[in-house]
Amino acid sequence: MRFEIERKFLVADGAWRAAATGFRSLRDGLIGQFEAGKVRVRLDGGRAWLTVKGARAGLSRTEFEYEVPRAHGEAMLAEVCVGRILEKTRWCVPHEGLSWEVDVYGGTLAGLVLAEVELEREDQPFARPAWLGQEVTGDPRFRQSALLRLGESGRPLSAEAILASAA
């Protein structure tokens, strides 16, 4: 159980790649979303995690995360998350003491790149990397649930097209 404070951004260009120190291949399945939060299963390399996220309050939300057997994660993706699965490569990009995560989406969301940083306080100042684009924290168009619906449309995707869509 922990309190998660995250800020989310577009990326202005690919300069972050030069600073990246590694990556992980993630598959996120949305089990369900409801007024008070959501439940997700994540496959991360050979491991799997089940996560309950509480309601948002500002930039924050409570998170409960548990490691589960990899085979359970795969079964949940196949049986419980049908069609609600995001694939992404998560790059680790350190910048002035903070560890940025740059998510390069695959599958039906190929073309989309988002950067996130986790903070310890809502008002914590941080150095903006030069490659950082517009902030989209809290923008409902960039929540995973909205991205999943966009992916289902089968249209090619880009951050610009999402920004141009109705909130």
Next chain:
Amino acid sequence: MRFEIERKFLVADGAWRAAATGFRSLRDGLIGQFEAGKVRVRLDGGRAWLTVKGARAGLSRTEFEYEVPRAHGEAMLAEVCVGRILEKTRWCVPHEGLSWEVDVYGGTLAGLVLAEVELEREDQPFARPAWLGQEVTGDPRFRQSALLRLGESGRPLSAEAILASAA
């Protein structure tokens, strides 16, 4: 991860009490429900469990269950399950080699009593205890989500009133 096959019944009278061997006090919080299943947190004495149930297929459904710290369970009940909590006393009632569970509901569902038995095969024959009432397996009026909605109405509850309601 296991495959759950359960049959659910009303009880005809209180004769099951004479055969009961013990009970547990449960609090079940519905985290979310969706097309393909539901996610629940359960407080059971000093322990807590997070459960993902898959879609029903006949009498069966896949279930993924994990023990979580009791404090997490309480926090999920308070923060994520607001208003979607069932309280029940679960009595263990053995009958001819099977272990029946008789749930006596409390809180807003006081007055409701349901009996369940878990089977190993869908077509497994079993001895019906004399106190068993009408089968309600698969009846949407007796799912936990429907019971939660009924509980919210604030009206007094009984199995007869639920049976008389629209499916």
